Amino acid sequence: MKDLAGRIVLVTGATRGIGKAIALAFGAEQSRVVITGRTAAALEEVAATLRSTGAEVLAHQCDVTQKPHVESLRQEIEKRFGAVQILVNNAGVAPAADFLEMTDKLWDEVMRVNVNGAYNCCKTFLAPMIDAHWGRIINIASTVARVAYPGIAAYATSKHASLGLTRALAMETARSGVTVNAVCPGYVNTELTRENAQRLAEKRGQSLDQALAMLAASCPQRRLIEPEEVAYVTLMLASDRARGITGQAIQVDGGAVMA
């Protein structure tokens, strides 16, 4: 995808997992990559990996729930590279709890990161895309933006909201050269999935491997998705040639959800 070379890409939550894979994939396309997250050491590690491949990278510590952090991120990116052209809202959390046992704190945290975090970034980075008549917003949602499972009411609500935001912004930007889409992965082979599998294992008196195997078995392809597979679809949506795709939710889930 040669048209991604030189593009200014912001990936939130790029210190590990899916966000890291997306940042590395854009780096390999010679995009100028901005990576963010809250953990300075992990950010520096990802930045060093990107630099070692010859990519141009800016690493900036940023908690997406904090609007002033996002504003100082914008200023730093514009000083170094210019306006963000591709925004990947990937930062997310997924703590699980049955609804009646769930604390208000858990609900608030999930909404603050998964919904308000994406809102803060869209609010900050969309206007210059419209001014430039070109832009891409890609929200990393989940299959639970389309369906729900027990024990994840906050997460499922937040990802349905992510899809709602995707569709609403796609409608508002349809004539501006900007596209807004969601990528909806199933269970991906990341730390987040291992943490959830660990919780599941403790609840069921299983080993971590048994819990991971159970999650993999819920996928028709009988496997976890790799972060690079999510990155591939993100690159595709960012490409010039995907300009006709907007307001869509694209599953990367081995056939788990077909609605």
Ligand SMILES: NC(=O)c1ccc[n+]([C@@H]2O[C@H](COP(=O)([O-])OP(=O)(O)OC[C@H]3O[C@@H](n4cnc5c(N)ncnc54)[C@H](OP(=O)(O)O)[C@@H]3O)[C@@H](O)[C@H]2O)c1
């Ligand atoms: N793994 C899956 O099975 C799966 C499936 C469907 C969708 N997803 C979605 O994909 C995205 C990434 O998931 P993952 O599996 O890669 O998760 P992960 O390994 O837990 O990584 C999450 C990333 O988000 C960052 N983050 C969390 N809170 C943040 C905040 N307030 N501000 C900025 N960054 C923050 C973390 O960095 P710091 O901790 O350094 O801030 C980390 O880089 C999430 O939106 C998740 O909901 C994951």
